Amino acid sequence: xxxxxxxxxxxxxxxxxxxxxxxxxxxxxxxxxxxxxxxxxxxxxxxxxxxxxxxxxxxxxxxxxxxxxxxxxxxxxxxxxxxxxxxxxxxxxxxxxxxxxxxxxxxxxxxxxxxxxxxxxxxxxxxxxxxxxxxxxxxxxxxxxxxxxxxxxxxxxxxxxxxxxxxxxxxxxxxxxxxxxxxxxxxxxxxxxxxxxxxxxxxxxxxxxxxxxxxxxxxxxxxxxxxxxxxxxxxxxxxxxxxxxxxxxxxxxxxxxxxxxxxxxxxxxxxxxxxxxxxxxxxxxxxxxxxxxxxxxxxxxxxxx
Numbered sequence: 001x002x003x004x005x006x007x008x009x010x011x012x013x014x015x016x017x018x019x020x021x022x023x024x025x026x027x028x029x030x031x032x033x034x035x036x037x038x039x040x041x042x043x044x045x046x047x048x049x050x051x052x053x054x055x056x057x058x059x060x061x062x063x064x065x066x067x068x069x070x071x072x073x074x075x076x077x078x079x080x081x082x083x084x085x086x087x088x089x090x091x092x093x094x095x096x097x098x099x100x101x102x103x104x105x106x107x108x109x110x111x112x113x114x115x116x117x118x119x120x121x122x123x124x125x126x127x128x129x130x131x132x133x134x135x136x137x138x139x140x141x142x143x144x145x146x147x148x149x150x151x152x153x154x155x156x157x158x159x160x161x162x163x164x165x166x167x168x169x170x171x172x173x174x175x176x177x178x179x180x181x182x183x184x185x186x187x188x189x190x191x192x193x194x195x196x197x198x199x200x201x202x203x204x205x206x207x208x209x210x211x212x213x214x215x216x217x218x219x220x221x222x223x224x225x226x227x228x229x230x231x232x233x234x235x236x237x238x239x240x241x242x243x244x245x246x247x248x249x250x251x252x253x254x255x256x257x258x259x260x261x262x263x264x265x266x267x268x269x270x271x272x273x274x275x276x277x278x279x280x281x282x283x284x285x286x287x288x289x290x291x292x293x294x295x296x297x298x299x300x301x302x303x304x305x
Contacts, residue, residue, distance in 0.1 A: 207232075
């Protein structure tokens with residue numbers, strides 16, 4: 001009996017396809033990796049057809065498409081067009097995780113809530129929603145963190161230095177939720193420090209190498225119980241006092257999660273998503289689908305333990 005190779009088409013919007021995504025694909029058990037760079041809507045259809053029409057329907061689950069690149073918005077367009085190209089059962093599974101935006105966001109939110117469950121009393125109080133602040137909330141990862149928090153019924157505050165950009169993001173996210181509440185903030189300095197203790201969860205999804213919360217802000221923040229997740233792995237720390245490898249480390253009344261600690265969970269999830277693509281030929285993995293897969297994995301691991 002012939003073994004059918006699992007083939008992954010890596011479609012990247014950048015001029016050079018990501019070596020990071022390629023390594024993760026190989027580590028996920030992909031037998032054959034086909035990399036294509038500079039992907040645009042106009043050169044996409046032929047590649048998708050090549051994935052669709054080269055194997056019989058019963059073997060299409062052994063082919064999948066991964067969409068990556070540094071331009072998340074362009075990758076979203078590619079993802080939608082790939083799905084629009086499929087018809088009926090003639091299709092393959094596809095995942096969009098440009099710049100790691102989806103797996104990172106899911107891992108960040110899971111880290112935050114694992115910290116809250118460790119603290120216990122915050123999430124058990126059903127009389128009030130969890131309050132979450134997302135620093136750098138207008139970027140690709142920040143917006144996705146906010147989306148996942150809203151899905152969980154949180155009261156979310158998106159923080160940005162640009163009021164206009166934040167307003168546009170908040171308006172769009174508000175239209176997409178029926179669960180949580182969302183508002184924007186451009187507060188800085190003492191004004192920001194004054195409200196920080198009121199947040200159960202604080203995420204830093206700001207630009208790499210930029211310190212979003214300094215020592216003064218941390219002194220204000222750590223007097224109240226909650227969790228801080230810093231996704232900046234490039235010195236200086238995005239949140240003063242949070243080291244990249246921190247995993248539920250205590251500082252005052254807060255638990256800290258650093259970028260590399262979150263990254264370990266992100267890598268595990270990234271591999272799991274790739275592997276899930278080869279279980280059927282009709283899986284579509286964007287933010288919420290990846291979050292659902294992650295939740296199922298966590299439930300399975302808990303049951304096994």
